[in-house]
Amino acid sequence: MDPHRVRAVAKRIILGFRRDRRSLGLLFAAPVVVLSLVGAVWGSATERVPTVVVATDRLNLPAPIVDRFVASTAIHGRRGTFEDGLRQLRSGEVDAVVWLDGTTLHIQIEGADPLESGSIGGAIQRALTDAVAGGNLALAGPAVKIDQLYGGPDYSILDYLAPVLVAFFAFFFIFLLSAVSFLRERTTGTLERLMATPLRRGELVLGYLAGFSFFALLQAIVILLFTVFVLQVHYRGNLATIFIVEAVLVVGAVSLGLLVSAAARNELQAVQFVPIVLLPQVFLSGLLIPVDQLPDYLRPLSAVLPLTYANEALRSVMIKGYELADPLVLRDIGVLVVFGLVMAMGAVASIRRDVA
Amino acid sequence: MTVDPAVVAQGVRKRFGAIEALRGLDLRINTGEIYGLLGPNGSGKTTSIRCVAGLLRPEEGTLRVLGGTPRAAVSAARVGYMTQAPALYGDLSVQENLSFFAALQGVTHADEGIEEALRTVDLLERRRSVVNTLSGGMRTRVSLAATLLHRPSLLLLDEPTVGVDPLLRKEFWAHFRMLAASGITLLVSSHVMDEASRCDRLGLIRGGVVLAEGTANELVARAGATDLESAFVALAEAR
Numbered sequence: 001m002d003p004h005r006v007r008a009v010a011k012r013i014i015l016g017f018r019r020d021r022r023s024l025g026l027l028f029a030a031p032v033v034v035l036s037l038v039g040a041v042w043g044s045a046t047e048r049v050p051t052v053v054v055a056t057d058r059l060n061l062p063a064p065i066v067d068r069f070v071a072s073t074a075i076h077g078r079r080g081t082f083e084d085g086l087r088q089l090r091s092g093e094v095d096a097v098v099w100l101d102g103t104t105l106h107i108q109i110e111g112a113d114p115l116e117s118g119s120i121g122g123a124i125q126r127a128l129t130d131a132v133a134g135g136n137l138a139l140a141g142p143a144v145k146i147d148q149l150y151g152g153p154d155y156s157i158l159d160y161l162a163p164v165l166v167a168f169f170a171f172f173f174i175f176l177l178s179a180v181s182f183l184r185e186r187t188t189g190t191l192e193r194l195m196a197t198p199l200r201r202g203e204l205v206l207g208y209l210a211g212f213s214f215f216a217l218l219q220a221i222v223i224l225l226f227t228v229f230v231l232q233v234h235y236r237g238n239l240a241t242i243f244i245v246e247a248v249l250v251v252g253a254v255s256l257g258l259l260v261s262a263a264a265r266n267e268l269q270a271v272q273f274v275p276i277v278l279l280p281q282v283f284l285s286g287l288l289i290p291v292d293q294l295p296d297y298l299r300p301l302s303a304v305l306p307l308t309y310a311n312e313a314l315r316s317v318m319i320k321g322y323e324l325a326d327p328l329v330l331r332d333i334g335v336l337v338v339f340g341l342v343m344a345m346g347a348v349a350s351i352r353r354d355v356a
Numbered sequence: 357m358t359v360d361p362a363v364v365a366q367g368v369r370k371r372f373g374a375i376e377a378l379r380g381l382d383l384r385i386n387t388g389e390i391y392g393l394l395g396p397n398g399s400g401k402t403t404s405i406r407c408v409a410g411l412l413r414p415e416e417g418t419l420r421v422l423g424g425t426p427r428a429a430v431s432a433a434r435v436g437y438m439t440q441a442p443a444l445y446g447d448l449s450v451q452e453n454l455s456f457f458a459a460l461q462g463v464t465h466a467d468e469g470i471e472e473a474l475r476t477v478d479l480l481e482r483r484r485s486v487v488n489t490l491s492g493g494m495r496t497r498v499s500l501a502a503t504l505l506h507r508p509s510l511l512l513l514d515e516p517t518v519g520v521d522p523l524l525r526k527e528f529w530a531h532f533r534m535l536a537a538s539g540i541t542l543l544v545s546s547h548v549m550d551e552a553s554r555c556d557r558l559g560l561i562r563g564g565v566v567l568a569e570g571t572a573n574e575l576v577a578r579a580g581a582t583d584l585e586s587a588f589v590a591l592a593e594a595r
Contacts, residue, residue: 007457016447019486187444194432195501196409196437196512197460 001206005199009207013181014214023177027215030220031169035162035227050095050120052127053085058099066132069098072127095120162233163314164287166223166349167307170216170246171253172278178212178257179270186261188206191351201351205344209254216250217243237317241324245317248333249310251340258347281307309335360423362387362510363408368417370403370564377403378414379564384541385557390536392555393545394588401545402440405514409542410450415594421511425561429556431511433461436503440514444494446488450479450498453487454505461506473501476531500531511535513544517551529554549585556575566590 017023052075059066070077078094080283085097089108097108103129119341185191194204221244227233235242256277264270282288284298287305294302302308313332322329363385370378385391393401396480406412407419410426421429426581434571444453451470458466474480477497481495487495496516503511511556517525532542536556544555552558552572560575568575568591572584579587580593 004462005460012445012448012452012456015452016445019447043436110540187440188446190445192406192411193437193439193443193457194460195411196435197457198431198433198462199460341491 001203002198005203006207006210009199010203010210013190013208016181017177017215018308026284027173027177027219028092030173030221031165031219032226034169035165035223035231048076048142049064049074049076050123051078051081051099052064052120052124053078053088053094055080055082055085055097055099057081058101060100061185068129069225070145072130074123074126074130077127086304104200118199158227158231159234161287162235163318164307164311166227166242166246166318167249167310167314168242168282168287169223170219170250171281171307171310173219174212174216174250174253175257175260175277176271177215178208178254179260179264179273180267182208182256182258182261183264183267183270185265189204197278201348204351205255205258205347207303208252208258208346213247213250217248218251220246225336231243235318236321237319238323241317242314244324245313245333245336246330248336249306250334252306255340255343255347258303259343259350262350281305286310286311306336306339309333309339359387361385361393361420362422363422363543365404366406366418367408368407368414368419370407370412370414372525375409377564378407381407381415381561381564381566383566383569384561385541387541388553389556390532391542392552392558393543393561394547394552394558394584395561396547399547399561401561403564404561405437405512406417407494407544408510409435409512432507434509435545436506436508436511437514438499438503438513440518440542442492442499442537444487444495444498444502447486449484449486450474450490451483453498454483454502457502459536460571461525463506469505469507470501473504475502476504476534478527478556480507488529493520496520499522500528504535507540508541509541511542512539514544515547517546517547524571549583549588552584558584560591562588562592565595567595 009069052101054070054077056066056079061069070079080088082097082099085094085099086108088094089097093107099106099108107121107124155196182191185194195201224235224239224242228235260270260273260277264273277279280301284302285291285305286302287307290313291299291302309332312334313329316326316329316332317324324330361384363383365381365383366376369376381400383391383393383404383406393404395401403412407414408421408426410421410430419426422434425539426435445456448456454470454473458469463469470483471480474483477500478493479497479501482490482494487498490498496519500513500516503513517528520528530575532533532544532554537543544551546552555572557569557571558575559569567580567588575591576582576584576587579590581587581590
């Protein structure tokens with residue numbers, strides 16, 4: 001393995017894209033445009049005031065707090081019994097039922113739509129914070145049990161989507177660009193020329209990984225800066241950890257792109273792999289629907305998709321503030337490394353099939 | 357003193373599915389000569405060159421390149437291979453393309469070599485041009501320059517003059533002669549019979565076998581013909 005040759009390949013890729021303004025635009029501007037749209041659509045979703053049944057038969061709190069909770073502007077509060085609240089929740093008349101079990105405040109939400117659930121949870125938390133903070137009673141705020149929510153009361157849906165969108169954009173664009181770039185190597189004859197030099201196949205794949213990682217990390221910086229400073233998304237995690245997750249994800253994306261380029265005859269065919277490779281990941285990786293809410297028979301499929309692990313790791317780091325050393329984050333990174341290695345070995349093997 | 361031949365092929369066979377592209381190829385290319393591999397399209401010229409370049413592994417036969425296996429010669433940066441189409445990166449400049457190929461061949465101080473190679477192909481003033489903006493002929497010249505950077509011992513040129521205007525073709529052959537004079541062995545494939553006279557020795561190839569080897573005059577005399585084209589027909593019919 002000669003690092004000079006690997007560096008030469010990486011530099012070649014970076015120099016080439018310097019003049020390919022359209023692809024660069026796609027890489028950096030498209031995520032910003034899409035995130036702006038997401039911000040406009042879901043960032044404002046928190047403005048919707050949910051209707052909440054306060055189950056007074058199971059809410060043993062001082063009356064002034066209950067009053068302030070019901071009257072909070074963050075929710076449309078209704079008093080009712082627990083059973084009545086559940087009935088209304090099932091029929092879709094209300095968005096949530098709130099009750100107290102010991103010292104834990106339970107928020108029962110419909111939960112089919114995680115985006116909607118996040119919005120409701122946030123509003124109820126705000127109402128509760130107002131109710132407790134507004135009183136002069138020596139009452140500690142009760143523990144709140146909401147499974148989907150990790151963030152503070154001012155978190156919006158965008159906060160929950162932003163981490164997975166970072167992973168999705170990196171995977172999508174880097175996969176597509178590497179597939180098309182390598183397909184060009186195959187169709188224009190440059191691959192044949194490269195294989196008639198001392199360059200080894202592993203060095204070529206490594207060079208591709210390095211070149212595209214450079215763009216993926218630049219893209220991640222653009223996305224992170226845009227979401228933090230323009231869309232005001234909350235990030236708790238360490239930036240370096242985010243980049244590590246991103247980097248190992250990109251190894252898989254580039255290698256998968258190289259593999260796909262072996263199966264495609266032209267650029268149109270390469271693009272046709274996008275729905276096959278990416279759509280399952282949109283639906284099954286926890287991007288839109290939490291993995292634990294997927295039907296049992298889809299979970300094994302979800303478990304083999306790289307974005308599942310990238311999403312979990314990035315959400316853990318960015319929303320929950322987990323560190324790199326956290327076992328969950330390490331496990332996710334480990335799975336992504338294995339995926340990347342397997343794909344990279346497949347990519348090296350696919351070059352062998354093409355040129356002896 | 358005898359000099360080892362640059363390339364020796366004996367009974368080389370290569371098959372692509374149902375098609376047998378090489379059916380027992382025998383050839384011998386002496387060091388420092390321009391060897392022309394002449395034959396029609398589909399005769400096995402490109403397959404032969406790709407085997408010599410270590411890109412294809414023959415199923416049968418032996419193939420020695422610069423005294424070792426083809427891949428060993430390529431790995432040692434002793435072979436330059438110019439593909440039939442000028443395989444370059446269109447979005448890089450001439451200089452950037454050449455720097456890249458020089459790096460792959462392990463050339464450390466490439467600038468001097470790049471300048472020399474560009475002077476050889478008369479493109480020094482276009483070194484900063486992006487390849488996509490060059491004419492077809494210029495790209496072919498850049499492609500040739502890319503094979504010269506590491507001063508290879510063996511240069512494989514697959515139909516280097518296809519689509520090149522007669523004036524440029526003349527210049528190319530002058531370059532090839534100059535390279536041979538500096539001790540480089542050249543294997544040049546062509547389907548144009550009138551290029552034969554520019555080669556030191558020829559191999560007439562058809563159907564994946566070399567029909568005959570020798571100088572143009574030897575081949576014409578051996579076939580009892582008046583010109584090389586008639587000799588080719590006579591030799592092909594005799595098999």
